[in-house]
Amino acid sequence: MKRLADWWFAPAPAERLAALRIAIGAYAAVYLLVRLPDLIDSALLHGGSFEPLGVVRILATPLPPWLAIAITVATIALMIAFALGVAYRVVAPIAALALLWTLSYRNAWGQPFHTENLVVLHVIALACAPAADAWALAPRKPGGDYGWAIKLLAALTAATYVIAGLAKLRLAGWDWLDGEQLRNQIAIDNARKVLLGASPSRFAMPFLEHPSWFTTFSVLTLVIEIGSPLALLGRRVGRWWALTAWGFHVGVLALMNIVFPYPLFGLAFLPLLEPEVLVRRVAAGIRRRRGTV
Amino acid sequence: MARAQRLLISIALVGATLSALHRAPLDDGFPISTYPMFASRRGTQVELEYALGVTARGQTRSLPASFSGSSEVLQAASIYFDAVHAGGKRLAPLCQAVAAEVAADPDLADIVAVRIVHASHESLALLLRDVRDVEHLRWGCAVTR
Numbered sequence: 001m002k003r004l005a006d007w008w009f010a011p012a013p014a015e016r017l018a019a020l021r022i023a024i025g026a027y028a029a030v031y032l033l034v035r036l037p038d039l040i041d042s043a044l045l046h047g048g049s050f051e052p053l054g055v056v057r058i059l060a061t062p063l064p065p066w067l068a069i070a071i072t073v074a075t076i077a078l079m080i081a082f083a084l085g086v087a088y089r090v091v092a093p094i095a096a097l098a099l100l101w102t103l104s105y106r107n108a109w110g111q112p113f114h115t116e117n118l119v120v121l122h123v124i125a126l127a128c129a130p131a132a133d134a135w136a137l138a139p140r141k142p143g144g145d146y147g148w149a150i151k152l153l154a155a156l157t158a159a160t161y162v163i164a165g166l167a168k169l170r171l172a173g174w175d176w177l178d179g180e181q182l183r184n185q186i187a188i189d190n191a192r193k194v195l196l197g198a199s200p201s202r203f204a205m206p207f208l209e210h211p212s213w214f215t216t217f218s219v220l221t222l223v224i225e226i227g228s229p230l231a232l233l234g235r236r237v238g239r240w241w242a243l244t245a246w247g248f249h250v251g252v253l254a255l256m257n258i259v260f261p262y263p264l265f266g267l268a269f270l271p272l273l274e275p276e277v278l279v280r281r282v283a284a285g286i287r288r289r290r291g292t293v
Numbered sequence: 294m295a296r297a298q299r300l301l302i303s304i305a306l307v308g309a310t311l312s313a314l315h316r317a318p319l320d321d322g323f324p325i326s327t328y329p330m331f332a333s334r335r336g337t338q339v340e341l342e343y344a345l346g347v348t349a350r351g352q353t354r355s356l357p358a359s360f361s362g363s364s365e366v367l368q369a370a371s372i373y374f375d376a377v378h379a380g381g382k383r384l385a386p387l388c389q390a391v392a393a394e395v396a397a398d399p400d401l402a403d404i405v406a407v408r409i410v411h412a413s414h415e416s417l418a419l420l421l422r423d424v425r426d427v428e429h430l431r432w433g434c435a436v437t438r
Contacts, residue, residue, distance in 0.1 A: 005300075008300075008303065009296065009299070037364075038363070038364060038365065041362060041363055041364065042363065042368075044362070045362055045363065045372070046362075046372070046375075046376075046383065046387075048375055048376075048379055048383060049371060049372055049375045053321070053322055053323050054322055054323040054324065054325075100324065103323070103324070104323050104324070107323045109363070109368055109371065109372075110367075110368055110371025110372070110374075110375065111365065111367035111368045111370075111371050112321050112322075112323050112326065113365070114326060114328060114330050116323075116324070117323060117324040117325075117326050118324075120323075120324040121306070121310060121324055124306065125302075125306055128302045128306070129302075145296075145299065148299050148300075148303060149299075151303075152302070152303045152306060152307070155303075155307050156306060156307065156310055159307055159310040159311050160310065160326075160328070162311075163310070163311070163313050163314060163326070163327065163328050164328035164330075164332075166314060167318050167327055167328045167329050167332040168331070168332040170318045170332070171318045171319070171329060171332040171333045171334065172332060172333065172334045175334070176332070181331075181333075181334060181335060182331065184335045184336060184337050184416075185331040185335060187337055187416040187417050187420060188335060188337065188339045188416045190416070190420055191339045191414060191416035191419045191420055192339055192341060192366060192367075192370060193366055194355065194419065194420065195339070195341055195343045195355060195412075195414070195419075196341075196343050196355065196357075196358040196366045196369050196370060197355040197356045197357040197358055197360075198357070198358055198366045200420065204420075205420060205421065208417060208420060208421060209421060
């Protein structure tokens with residue numbers, strides 16, 4: 001038990017947690033900004049399509065569109081303040097709740113988007129941690145423990161992949177590994193895109209004609225998903241897992257034209273890396289460039 | 294922050310996320326998800342409601358998902374599904390809204406009518422050989438320019 005606690009509470013620099021706050025907070029703000037037209041469209045949808053889930057279950061009917069849009073705009077402002085580390089102890093929990101509400105509301109129209117779960121979980125975890133003790137507009141005095149929060153973010157990433165892997169075994173059993181289920185899912189997803197006027201994946205067509213490929217894809221998918229807790233065991237294995245999981249999302253993009261931006265931009269895997277090193281290198285590069293000008 | 298408090302936060306968040314494993318696999322939620330996507334046992338048949346543009350010669354063409362009110366394919370499918378199952382009261386305004394989008398799109402100048410249909414296609418045949426099953430009309434309306 002003591003070894004487990006020592007591992008979970010192993011020290012880490014305040015800058016690493018701060019880099020995660022900046023990257024994940026900025027991602028959430030930019031994501032909402034880019035998705036603003038879709039979020040406004042959702043707010044204007046017919047109430048008959050409203051299927052509340054998560055925290056939005058407290059609503060029996062949709063919010064007035066102006067209110068839903070106002071909450072979305074406020075959430076963008078809060079996520080910017082979150083990323084900057086402004087009045088963090090007050091702003092961060094409010095920002096996390098606002099993000100939870102805004103994305104739950106967007107997901108309450110008949111189809112949950114599984115691309116948005118992990119960023120919400122990460123922002124909630126960061127809001128509970130001293131993530132603005134460094135690199136913040138109003139930094140608090142460093143001196144707290146930061147390693148546990150980074151471990152928590154990494155554990156949340158691993159947990160979501162394990163659940164996704166186990167869901168396949170729970171729903172389809174070991175048959176999922178023979179590749180037929182994956183091939184069928186990819187065919188249906190692309191066919192739906194064709195019928196609804198969206199672009200199907202061009203890369204998928206040659207693979208769909210050769211089903212044997214999908215056995216390999218299925219095995220790799222389950223190994224990556226169910227093997228995700230191994231990423232917590234050490235930095236090197238964490239990096240390798242992050243790379244293979246990122247490759248898996250590139251494969252999903254190629255075969256299904258589905259963009260999982262949070263992992264594709266590397267944010268989902270950042271807690272397994274040393275993002276503060278990258279920030280320092282970039283800052284040093286800028287300083288050097290300024291020095292030579 | 295005391296170590297016990299940090300431990301409690303960690304256990305609560307990881308526990309809440311993993312609590313999805315105690316729910317039925319198809320009982321999805323947000324942000325605590327069972328991640329049922331691509332997990333269910335499926336055949337290759339895709340059953341769907343969607344909109345088609347019809348030219349003066351009677352040829353049909355797929356229309357962008359965004360014409361439904363959502364640019365997300367799955368949400369658009371859900372909007373058409375809900376409207377078809379709610380009947381004319383929902384279908385008529387939806388068809389008119391799609392027709393208005395068609396009328397405003399110069400690339401769709403040859404489309405004179407909109408059909409909201411229900412069909413069940415064999416997805417591999419559709420993708421690899423462009424073979425479509427019968428598309429059953431659920432509602433139709435003219436494009437007014």
